[in-house]
Amino acid sequence: MFEVKDAGTAFVVYLKGEVNAQTGLELKNSVLELFKKNNNVILSFKGVMYMNSSGLREIIDLLKRSKKDNKNLKLCDMSNDIKEMFSFTGLDKVFKIYPDENQAMKG
Amino acid sequence: MSVKISQNDGIMIVKLPDSLELQDFKIARDSINNARDIKEIRLDLKDVTYLQSKYIAELIAIKKVSISKNLKLVLTNVQEGVFQMLEISNLLDHFTLGSDYSSYSPHELMYLIMDPEQYDAVVDYIAGNFNDEFKHLVEDFLVSEDPILIEAALFIIGKAHCFEMVDKVKECLNSPYPNVLRAAMLVVGWFGEEDCKERIYNFLKDEHIDVAEAAAATIALLADENDSLIIKDYLESNDERIRRIAIQALSLINDDNAYRFLIDHLKKEKDELLLVQLAKAISYFNKPEVADILLKLLSQGTIKIREAAASSLVRIKATDKINNILALVSDKDVWVAYFAVKAIGELCRTKECGELLIKQFGKVDTQVKIAIIEALGKMKADAAEFLYQLIDHENEDVRKEVLNSLANIDKDMAVEAAINDLKDESWVVRFKAVEILEQFKPENYINILKDYVKNETNRYVKEKILSIVGGL
Numbered sequence: 297m298f299e300v301k302d303a304g305t306a307f308v309v310y311l312k313g314e315v316n317a318q319t320g321l322e323l324k325n326s327v328l329e330l331f332k333k334n335n336n337v338i339l340s341f342k343g344v345m346y347m348n349s350s351g352l353r354e355i356i357d358l359l360k361r362s363k364k365d366n367k368n369l370k371l372c373d374m375s376n377d378i379k380e381m382f383s384f385t386g387l388d389k390v391f392k393i394y395p396d397e398n399q400a401m402k403g
Numbered sequence: 404m405s406v407k408i409s410q411n412d413g414i415m416i417v418k419l420p421d422s423l424e425l426q427d428f429k430i431a432r433d434s435i436n437n438a439r440d441i442k443e444i445r446l447d448l449k450d451v452t453y454l455q456s457k458y459i460a461e462l463i464a465i466k467k468v469s470i471s472k473n474l475k476l477v478l479t480n481v482q483e484g485v486f487q488m489l490e491i492s493n494l495l496d497h498f499t500l501g502s503d504y505s506s507y508s509p510h511e512l513m514y515l516i517m518d519p520e521q522y523d524a525v526v527d528y529i530a531g532n533f534n535d536e537f538k539h540l541v542e543d544f545l546v547s548e549d550p551i552l553i554e555a556a557l558f559i560i561g562k563a564h565c566f567e568m569v570d571k572v573k574e575c576l577n578s579p580y581p582n583v584l585r586a587a588m589l590v591v592g593w594f595g596e597e598d599c600k601e602r603i604y605n606f607l608k609d610e611h612i613d614v615a616e617a618a619a620a621t622i623a624l625l626a627d628e629n630d631s632l633i634i635k636d637y638l639e640s641n642d643e644r645i646r647r648i649a650i651q652a653l654s655l656i657n658d659d660n661a662y663r664f665l666i667d668h669l670k671k672e673k674d675e676l677l678l679v680q681l682a683k684a685i686s687y688f689n690k691p692e693v694a695d696i697l698l699k700l701l702s703q704g705t706i707k708i709r710e711a712a713a714s715s716l717v718r719i720k721a722t723d724k725i726n727n728i729l730a731l732v733s734d735k736d737v738w739v740a741y742f743a744v745k746a747i748g749e750l751c752r753t754k755e756c757g758e759l760l761i762k763q764f765g766k767v768d769t770q771v772k773i774a775i776i777e778a779l780g781k782m783k784a785d786a787a788e789f790l791y792q793l794i795d796h797e798n799e800d801v802r803k804e805v806l807n808s809l810a811n812i813d814k815d816m817a818v819e820a821a822i823n824d825l826k827d828e829s830w831v832v833r834f835k836a837v838e839i840l841e842q843f844k845p846e847n848y849i850n851i852l853k854d855y856v857k858n859e860t861n862r863y864v865k866e867k868i869l870s871i872v873g874g875l
Binding site for chain 1 (some may be wrong): 523549561562564589593595617623624625655657682688718719720
């Protein structure tokens with residue numbers, strides 16, 4: 297579902313396969329745990345093949361909670377199709393989205 | 404007014420006054436010289452409307468000081484008059500320009516929002532630094548008569564996640580302004596305000612397509628099991644823009660009903676671009692039969708639809724359908740074969756795939772031949788010798804692609820072919836050959852290029868070589 301890499305200044309979470317209500321919820325809870333150890337988490341969408349609105353809602357909720365706790369959530373490595381989902385819903389202006397992991401680490 | 408200096412988090416901000424004097428630059432320079440624990444200097448020129456030419460030398464002196472101390476120097480909030488002076492003095496390339504909205508009062512920020520070039524950045528700044536002062540500013544925006552300010556207020560509330568203002572956002576769903584309606588709907592979606600959904604349905608047929616699109620996106624974002632049924636009706640609209648939005652919304656909802664409706668609509672839709680969109684949308688459903696539907700689209704329809712089907716097959720990693728795709732490589736229709744080869748190049752890594760493509764090479768159109776060469780390179784197939792035989796092929800695109808693919812498969816052979824192709828009659832091939840030599844840097848390649856450039860007649864190839872050998 298996802299793998300986590302400790303990159304020092306941030307955790308990088310590599311999403312895989314499908315982001316739906318169930319996997320989105322698990323992702324959210326895991327990232328909230330990671331935020332207890334590091335203020336910065338990057339979600340890499342490179343391995344995401346499917347995503348629906350329920351999964352997207354969990355990621356919005358994750359952002360909401362990370363903002364509340366002054367944590368830094370960044371997204372990167374989105375395919376054009378995933379980017380389209382974010383821009384369709386205007387969420388491309390809400391999230392910090394970077395072209396790749398390197399730029400997300402620097403940004 | 405005099406120079407104001409502040410320091411925070413490794414950044415020193417030096418704010419110059421509006422009525423500049425030489426002394427101000429001296430203070431700035433001394434402050435930078437004496438600074439400790441900083442990595443960046445921001446020279447804030449917000450209040451400087453014009454820079455006399457005598458001060459240009461002072462600006463350069465500050466640049467020199469920052470270089471000597473290994474500090475990054477950014478000129479922030481540069482006004483038009485100062486910008487022109489830097490431009491006239493040919494100094495623009497020597498300074499980094501940026502914005503620092505922390506210098507502006509909320510009232511001044513309101514004016515900056517009216518500037519389309521600054522709108523997004525100012526909204527982001529206010530949202531990122533949201534506090535009581537900005538909350539009052541946003542409240543002022545909301546009661547203004549200006550739709551741009553109201554829209555900005557909504558986006559600030561949304562981006563700042565200021566849930567206590569959600570009722571103000573909902574009130575804007577009654578706005579007469581399309582841009583305000585759009586912003587209000589999007590923010591309601593971000594906030595997960597499901598009780599607004601019924602009202603938002605009214606906007607799905609709005610004459611302003613941006614409003615209709617925001618309505619569909621927000622309904623999709625807030626969707627439950629009933630929403631696909633309602634959105635489905637919009638697939639029947641005479642307006643293809645509405646049908647496009649409905650496809651996007653159903654793709655995002657992504658439940659079993661949405662899938663069924665999109666599959667049914669695929670049989671009826673006539674618009675080529677919407678069929679392309681449908682091919683992509685269907686590939687977003689995790690259903691076992693999707694690959695077969697895409698395969699069917701790959702062998703039917705227009706070029707654009709086939710291209711969308713091929714890229715969707717790649718996106719869903721349809722490796723279990725490789726045999727079916729391979730069968731299409733020998734299709735009589737050039738475009739079917741072309742896109743099948745493209746998909747194989749991305750999906751397949753087995754020896755058998757490479758061998759089959761090589762076997763087909765002699766039987767297919769030039770365009771498909773080029774796709775096969777590209778695919779062999781991507782697959783890193785055991786095809787170096789086969790490709791090398793093609794370096795003297797009659798078609799220049801074939802020769803160029805051979806170099807590309809050899810570079811992926813066998814470095815030594817690629818270098819040998821590149822040296823051979825420096826004599827090619829086509830400058831496109833010669834350019835690629837130079838790129839290969841630059842990539843692999845074989846022994847003595849600089850001298851080879853220096854010798855060769857003497858007789859090169861093409862400007863682009865010549866410039867490329869000179870940039871490598873240091874002759875520019």
